[in-house]
Amino acid sequence: MESNRPRLLLVEDDRALTDLLADLLTEEGYAVDVAGDGHTGLHHALSRDYQLMVVDRGLPVLDGLDLVSRLRARGVTCPVLLLTARGSVDDRVEGLDAGAEDYLVKPFEVAELLARLRALRRRHPEAAGWLSLGRRRLDVDNRRVLDGTEEIPLSAREFAVLHALAARPTKVFTRAELLNAAFEHADAPGTVDACVHHLRRKLGRDAVRTVHGLGYRIGPG
Known part of the structure; x- marks a missing residue:
């Protein structure tokens, strides 16, 4: 049943990538909610509980860094993995300092994304259920x-x-x-x-x- 699955919020504005990841994450055992912009993602994250979030950095309306920063300021501690096309050291440091737990540069292999999410669940008991x-x-x-x-x-x-x-x-x-x-x-x-x-x-x-x-x-x- 979906209620027994760890719930994951995917915030990504690339619809094709969103559809692909949502299907794969569902197959991996997650109950997946999706949002196509940062404002909608913020609303979802403040309205219900998630065990994990996957957030694109370059989002419309409200970018990924602002989204994560606002969630942390509101006391939301759910582990966040940032997706981004920007892979410099400074970019990674900025994302981690904003409150993300991990950072994955596009293009990426889906197997690595799934492995990083499993690692986050091991490191964070609340994400592991x-x-x-x-x-x-x-x-x-x-x-x-x-x-x-x-x-x-x-x-x-x-x-x-x-x-x-x-x-x-x-x-x-x-x-x-x-x-x-x-x-x-x-x-x-x-x-x-x-x-x-x-x-x-x-x-x-x-x-x-x-x-x-x-x-x-x-x-x-």
Whole structure:
């Protein structure tokens, strides 16, 4: 099922290359979302959680470096691989300093791109399907919360809210943002409050913190 696949955002304005990479990445096991310009990519990246992003540097509307810089400034820590036709040392340094984790120069071999993404997943546990919750771990691919070897049972909605909060630990989510991030269909704002109540009962009162007047953020675990 797509929900069990690591989610990847591909931001590339070359439609032919986008179609090719989206197909190959899907075959590799990713759930792929695509954006054809930096502004759309920014909207996607701020609207849902991704385990990896592949971003072209030379994008219309908002270029790749600005996109990555804005995501880092907003607390989005998802690993980013930059694609670019500019391969000088200064260009690579500029891309890495903007917040990207890796840099691949066009033209490239698809096998190398896939290998670099696998390497990013190994280096970043959150990209490999695991998130840390203090002493606990969130198994994103299998939708489980583990305390050591013991699984803490959560409903699908509770897990969705917890995953959204844990994937962006510095962000304070409004109820509307959590609804958008955690549920694919329309739901009442009270659903979020109910999920938070049950998460605190199962994981402890500090598992989810209330930021008064703003919303919720993940606690220390």
